[in-house]
Amino acid sequence: MNSILTSKWTKALVFLICLVPLGVLIWEAFNGGLGSNPTQFLEHATGDWTLRFVAITLAVTPLRKLLRQPQLIRFRRMLGLFAFFYGCCHLSVYLTFDQVFDLHGIYADVLKRRYITVGFTGFVLMIPLALTSTAGWIRRIGGKRWSMLHRLIYLTAVAGVIHFWWLVKSDIHLPVEYATVMAILLGWRVYEHYSKPARPARAATPARKEQTSVVPD
Amino acid sequence: MLVKRSPDLKYSDVTPRGIYLNRRNFLYGLGLASGLALAGKGLADLVSPPVRAYASTKLQGMSGSPFSTTEKITPEQVVTTYNNYYEFGTDKGDPAKNAQKFVTSPWMVSVEGECAKPRKFSMDEILKLAPLEERIYRHRCVEAWSIVVPWVGYSFSTIAKLVEPNSNAHYVAFESYFDKKQMPLWGRAGIDLPYVEGLRIDEAMHPLTLLGVGMYGETLPNQDGAPVRMVIPWKYGFKSVKSIVKIKFVKDQPPTTWNITNAHEYGFYSNVNPKVDHPRWSQAKEVRLPGFFKNTPTQMFNGYADQVASLYNGMDLKKNY
Numbered sequence: 001m002n003s004i005l006t007s008k009w010t011k012a013l014v015f016l017i018c019l020v021p022l023g024v025l026i027w028e029a030f031n032g033g034l035g036s037n038p039t040q041f042l043e044h045a046t047g048d049w050t051l052r053f054v055a056i057t058l059a060v061t062p063l064r065k066l067l068r069q070p071q072l073i074r075f076r077r078m079l080g081l082f083a084f085f086y087g088c089c090h091l092s093v094y095l096t097f098d099q100v101f102d103l104h105g106i107y108a109d110v111l112k113r114r115y116i117t118v119g120f121t122g123f124v125l126m127i128p129l130a131l132t133s134t135a136g137w138i139r140r141i142g143g144k145r146w147s148m149l150h151r152l153i154y155l156t157a158v159a160g161v162i163h164f165w166w167l168v169k170s171d172i173h174l175p176v177e178y179a180t181v182m183a184i185l186l187g188w189r190v191y192e193h194y195s196k197p198a199r200p201a202r203a204a205t206p207a208r209k210e211q212t213s214v215v216p217d
Numbered sequence: 218m219l220v221k222r223s224p225d226l227k228y229s230d231v232t233p234r235g236i237y238l239n240r241r242n243f244l245y246g247l248g249l250a251s252g253l254a255l256a257g258k259g260l261a262d263l264v265s266p267p268v269r270a271y272a273s274t275k276l277q278g279m280s281g282s283p284f285s286t287t288e289k290i291t292p293e294q295v296v297t298t299y300n301n302y303y304e305f306g307t308d309k310g311d312p313a314k315n316a317q318k319f320v321t322s323p324w325m326v327s328v329e330g331e332c333a334k335p336r337k338f339s340m341d342e343i344l345k346l347a348p349l350e351e352r353i354y355r356h357r358c359v360e361a362w363s364i365v366v367p368w369v370g371y372s373f374s375t376i377a378k379l380v381e382p383n384s385n386a387h388y389v390a391f392e393s394y395f396d397k398k399q400m401p402l403w404g405r406a407g408i409d410l411p412y413v414e415g416l417r418i419d420e421a422m423h424p425l426t427l428l429g430v431g432m433y434g435e436t437l438p439n440q441d442g443a444p445v446r447m448v449i450p451w452k453y454g455f456k457s458v459k460s461i462v463k464i465k466f467v468k469d470q471p472p473t474t475w476n477i478t479n480a481h482e483y484g485f486y487s488n489v490n491p492k493v494d495h496p497r498w499s500q501a502k503e504v505r506l507p508g509f510f511k512n513t514p515t516q517m518f519n520g521y522a523d524q525v526a527s528l529y530n531g532m533d534l535k536k537n538y
Binding site for chain 2: 035036037038039040097098099100105108109113114115166167169170171172173
């Protein structure tokens with residue numbers, strides 16, 4: 001298992017899998033598969049995938065601990081960057097097709113429509129995370145502070161779900177599903193935080209060495 | 218009232234049958250995928266197009282209408298696969314899938330309330346009450362998309378006059394069919410059902426207000442409101458109630474479904490108005506389906522201001538949204 005997880009080919013494979021949603025959208029664009037309202041289709045599809053990749057990224061830490069597979073951490077940065085990538089696609093569709101680069105309209109939307117305000121905030125919060133995702137930046141900032149900074153992803157997750165919830169007209173079952181997933185992923189962290197043994201004991205445990213790697217939780 | 222007669226359009230001029238693919242639009246779509254290589258045409262040809270499947274009957278002997286627009290008609294495929302019909306699911310593609318088995322025959326419409334001769338009409342009677350007209354109307358959804366549809370029907374006033382509304386009939390209340398067995402997704406709709414709508418009596422009796430029994434030269438597909446629906450082209454689409462079973466003349470303004478659901482966002486009048494935004498989005502522009510860009514300016518009363526603006530003289534349309 002470990003050798004599979006540490007293989008560079010696995011990483012390449014995961015990268016390609018992450019591109020599949022984009023590939024499918026392009027395929028559909030060429031085949032009339034975007035339906036009657038292509039812009040709305042693209043907005044929804046890219047929005048869905050942004051939320052999904054945020055959730056997948058947030059699932060890495062719980063999974064590697066629960067499954068005792070510390071090597072899973074190798075994929076987290078890539079998954080997070082894919083969340084940012086699909087967020088960029090989502091925003092691009094909105095700017096290009098929905099607003100057609102109407103600056104006044106965009107300005108009014110971002111300020112006046114709360115679901116856009118909160119969605120835009122969630123996106124903006126990902127920018128510093130994407131910029132500081134390299135090993136160089138972790139060193140420059142310092143592991144502990146970097147880790148603090150990257151907790152912004154929690155806010156992005158919450159903002160993303162609220163954005164979705166506020167935009168639906170009446171049927172909230174999909175936003176509820178996303179909210180449930182995010183609540184579990186964030187709730188697990190809260191649980192972990194409060195159920196940890198007292199700090200001095202922990203620092204003395206040599207077995208937890210992987211915890212002090214350059215990519216803290 | 219000034220009504221410009223537009224050149225007669227034959228049905229054969231109108232409907233590009235089968236599958237529609239707007240090549241220019243799909244090229245626009247590429248903008249999204251900047252940097253990615255094209256999938257290649259060979260690949261594209263492998264995928265078979267979606268198939269439309271519903272039972273419909275050709276309608277005979279329709280005449281054209283001076284109310285018709287000469288704008289380009291939206292491909293039928295678009296209009297039959299992109300529907301807001303929450304009883305059959307809230308995704309736009311749901312009704313086309315879930316309404317296929319909806320039983321619309323036999324069908325009775327009860328016309329009642331403040332009128333001298335209340336009675337029930339069978340669908341056969343409704344189809345023969347007046348000569349059928351084809352009316353090509355713009356249809357603007359509150360969600361800022363629009364289509365151009367060749368409806369078939371006749372003015373609602375035709376059926377209204379038959380029951381002789383009395384002087385208490387200030388409004389007309391409409392009710393859609395509702396059956397949990399046939400509409401198993403009803404619980405997800407998030408709106409009270411049956412769907413109810415209403416018009417002021419002068420709006421209802423306006424010649425533009427259509428009792429629709431068909432579109433694209435055929436009876437209505439289930440997902441588009443079979444077998445009989447309203448079409449009020451100067452109002453947002455949700456006012457045009459589908460699959461009508463009851464029409465009631467009433468004294469007081471009747472409750473309407475979306476207003477009950479969210480009064481802050483959906484008013485009783487819901488006239489198309491580019492100057493009054495929906496709280497969550499601008500109504501100044503619309504996307505003409507199946508296009509990509511939301512850059513078609515929305516017109517006051519959806520372009521029917523010459524005909525209907527006088528109905529609202531002296532009314533504050535910002536308040537009465």
